[in-house]
Amino acid sequence: MSFELHPRLDADCFFIEDLSFSRLLLMNDRRFAWCILVPRLEGLTELHDVPQRKRNLLFQEIETVSRALINATGAYKINVAALGNQVPQLHIHVIARHQDDAAWPAPVWSAGPSEPYPPETAKHEIAVITEALANL
């Protein structure tokens, strides 16, 4: 089956790049360096639905994005979560957290509505993350 990004993820995020298994997105919320990995396999909803043969790769991509975010932002902590209560398509949040960010120490979902990037700032943030990925 062909992969199609859920329209809600498409609306809420910017495309960064396609990794081997997952599409990497940037959440349109300038308060956080907040990436989302979407495995490009149609019909996945739960983390435990990821086929055995793809699990190492997914774990590796979570690590890759985590390390890129740490290098790019000096993150104090990485939050990783597969929730999906509102968007059924499996997606994994990988979020750089700082002790002075808008939600700390609560999870980012407790911090009220997102604050969209101004367009040029989003482009810059995507470039910073892309470079950090390339430099790993």
Place this chain on the structure above:
Amino acid sequence: MSFELHPRLDADCFFIEDLSFSRLLLMNDRRFAWCILVPRLEGLTELHDVPQRKRNLLFQEIETVSRALINATGAYKINVAALGNQVPQLHIHVIARHQDDAAWPAPVWSAGPSEPYPPETAKHEIAVITEALANL
């Protein structure tokens, strides 16, 4: 190094059982069937710190707990998260979600303070989960 459970996890949770890699806990919040996996490897804080050789096992344990919770509670969705902003010891939340639960569709951390189980109810919940694990 010997494994020691972080005192905050010890205070907030009940022991269910030790799986091959992780200690399985029940969060003391009767509003949710909320399990926590704590890999029994001293010094882990980030998900990406889990050694390569243990990743399949951890993923398998997340699946095991997820399926047990689905079977035991009829969960509509499983939420999986490694946050650790408040407790540095790596721990993975595996939470059964229902469309009429106290936080739906928000993450459980948005639902205000936890509501402790009455002691007998906790024992019952632990027994239900233990049985669901045994019956997988």
